[in-house]
Amino acid sequence: MLFNSLSFAVFLPIVFVLYWFVFHKQLKGQNILLLVVSYFFYACWDYRFLFLLMFSTFLDYSTGLAMFDAKTKSWKRFWFWLSIGVNLGFLGFFKYYNFFISSFADAIGLWGIHVDYWTLNIILPVGISFYTFHGLSYVIDIYYDRIQPERNFIDYSVFVSFFPLLVAGPIERATHLLPQIQRVRVFDYGNAVLGLRQILWGLFKKMVIADNCATLANLMFNDAAHQEGLKLVMGAVFFSLQIYGDFSGYSDIALGVARLFGFDLLRNFAFPYFSRDIAEFWRRWHISLSTWFRDYLYIPLGGSKGGMAKKVRNTFIIFLVSGFWHGANWTFIIWGLLNALYIMPSIVFETNRSNLNTVAQGKLFPTIREFFAVLITYCLTVFAWIFFRAESVTAAWIYVKNMVKGLLSKAAYVQALDFTLSTVGWALPLLILFFISIEWLGREQQFALQRLGERWKQPVRWVFYATLIFLIGMFMKTEETPFIYFQF
DSSP: OOTTSHHHHHHHHHHHHIIIIISTTOHHHHHHHHHHHHHHHHHHHHGGGHHHHHHHHHHHHHHHHHHHHOSSHHHHHHHHHHHHHHHHHHHHHHHHHHHHHHHHHHHHHTTTOOOOOOOOOOOOOTTHHHHHHHHHHHHHHHHTTSSOOOOOHHHHHHHHHOTTTTTTOOOOOHHHHHHHHHSOOOOOHHHHHHHHHHHHHHHHIIIIIIHHHHHHHHHHHHSGGGOOTHHHHHHHHHHHHHHHHHHHHHHHHHHHHHHHTTOOOOOOOSOGGGOSSHHHHHHHSSHHHHHHHIIIIITTTTTTOSOHHHHHHHHHHHHHHHHHHHOSSHHHHHHHHHHHHHHHHHHHTTOTTSOOSOTTTTSSSOOHHHHHHHHHHHHHHHHHHHHHHSSSHHHHHHHHHHHHTTTTOHHHHHHHHHHHHHHHTTHHHHHHHHHHHHHHHTTTSSSTTSSTTTTSOHHHHHHHHHHHHHHHHHHSOSSOOOOGGGGO
């Protein structure tokens, strides 16, 4: 069930009415309802993998209690590694089996040894990377005595499977979400309205910006061998807008839906394309994953302590693991490596925390220096996205090689403009300009529409929201388009 589908448009109001009008005085009833509808939501993808979600939930719940009640450190360690091993084992099998077996055969082949191997036609369970990381953080926190285990199985199950975040995050922490599940929730009209605005903006980003940018991006990436120059540059730019609109759009919808039910989920995006360096970009892009790796991998490895060599080593490990988390393909490894190289100067010269505030904070326009810092950071990010999007390393190399060709030709610019306009028309560039303008105006808030129009008269605000709804209806694709991060 997609957030941008008719079925979800029917599902959400029904759950909302039951939640606030039938079970509004029963916290246990509300939580049971959330668990049931979350399992139904997940089963709509493939009911067979619902049992894997249930098993993972039960495993981490049980091992959490077993660790806490263990009489000796050795038994505590046993339950901890059992949970870690089984979780990573499932993730590794479903997501990485074919990659590992084929890479092993290729490596052996370099020595002249031919190995016959079998790949499996494995269906990747949607959301497995996200709910696995929910469980891992919970188990790790219990092992290190940061939290006590949750003994109410229903409450813990809701923490793992809460439907807004189940299939593509944000990756929640037990310390943040479980207390909200356990306390009485009272309907807040203002918060619900805020949630609807966030949902609306998320749908606009996904259905208008991302899905339409995908048209030209797909044309270029699927035919890079026969294209060159600025056309391929435009293809990479359109993909950068596609993946941001798609993933941050999903996160906005997830956070907005959660607000409707009285929950505050972790923020996942903070206008990353307005970053002035790569370090700032990674503080603003997929925040829940970045902070997860920081807390559960980077810091345990020693973090920034122990000298520059260890700091550099740990940074490379983080980005390579982050790349690998996204998928079983060497393209993701290279994407992670590129970002590690990008951020390395700021690590070495210790300038990685020099841009902690918002660009042009309190001002309408950035300075010239800020503008070029943002532009350079964006260009570096777009180049890295080529490897993220390409089907293979060879395809990425062809894309980059052909992109460089023809860039110095004046005719290439005219051809690229003609091709873009003939493919997507004038409407999409204007919509992108509108989108960037709204994002820029709202960059100091949690999301673009949080406070935009606060001082407008009510009729003006309603016209603005109606315009967004009209644009969604006008430019949405006729077929339902899945969110990019469902594949991770």
